[in-house]
Amino acid sequence: MKGQVKKKSETTQLHPLIECAELILPWLNPQELSNISLTCKALSLVTNSITRHRSLDAARSLEDFPLPFGNSLFGHPPYAYFLYTPSQVLPFVFHSSRQPWGSPSLPCCGGPKTCSPVPCGCGCDGCGEEWAQGLPGMGLEIVSECGPCCGCGLECGNRLTQRGISAKLKIVRDSRKGWCLFADQLIHRGQFICEYAGELLTTKEARRRQQIYDELASGGCASSASALLVVREHLPSGKVCLRINIDATKIGNAARFINHSCDGGNLFTVLVRNSGAILPRVCFFASKDIKEGEELTFSYGETRVSSKCLPCFCGSSCCFGTLPSENT
């Protein structure tokens, strides 16, 4: 009996090298993982397990639903590598440029879900208003939600867009458009889906990065899909009064996989201003009922200024042939 117990504990004990590897390897990028996997069979098993876990949840447990990568095309990596943030961030927040990903025993830290919310009932003006009920078709483009100035927490009815992704989604690879975001359940018209999360940039920095992304794209760099979104708020006079630059290329959320459709797609955006926050957030809602297995798309814009526009493969009957482009 004694001997049997000893044998069992021996088999469940991990070799110290593997124990260390399970702590360190989730911090590595795909290239580093691939190099490590070549060193020995034991490390190859750990890296394979990390790759499997990465493919199962791009959101790293930071959302209510896992965000899986669907079947990848032959010869393509099984997942896209980027740092995950459920909401917009300032660039210096992720200064280490590393985030553990892919280990079931080493969860990601941070994110709104891990903060302990102050109980609701603060009595602020917005509390309990459930603003989204009247949204579809009302043409609303800027709305307010409770925010840092209110005493309420994430459960407040007036924080609809602050609780992360609200529907099951998946990421699937297309041979021409790259990664695409798909609904993995029925989504009703008017339902909030997710915000466009990424790094909030100054216009100067956005222009600098856009130039780099354009150069990479025109050089045919296969993994160069950029996800830099520029949103302009206009005064009734038509003049731009506010410009928001969100770059989700290296740090972002599910929205960074939403492709363009020339017919406007099935999503529309709403600017949501949290009370007490300076800048609004860009939030996606369903503009129609979206079936399970349907791709989520929206229009990137109407303007095409660049002579080197990328080809559009949206497949809509009104496809313009090229992706929108603007002078940033």
Ligand SMILES: C[S@@+](CC[C@H](N)C(=O)[O-])C[C@H]1O[C@@H](n2cnc3c(N)ncnc32)[C@H](O)[C@@H]1O
């Ligand atoms: C925000 S990302 C969308 C996710 C991207 N497909 C990826 O693989 O990461 C924008 C990029 O996706 C590609 N894309 C988006 N819509 C497209 C379309 N309709 N046709 C072809 N490529 C598209 C372009 O490379 C574009 O720069």
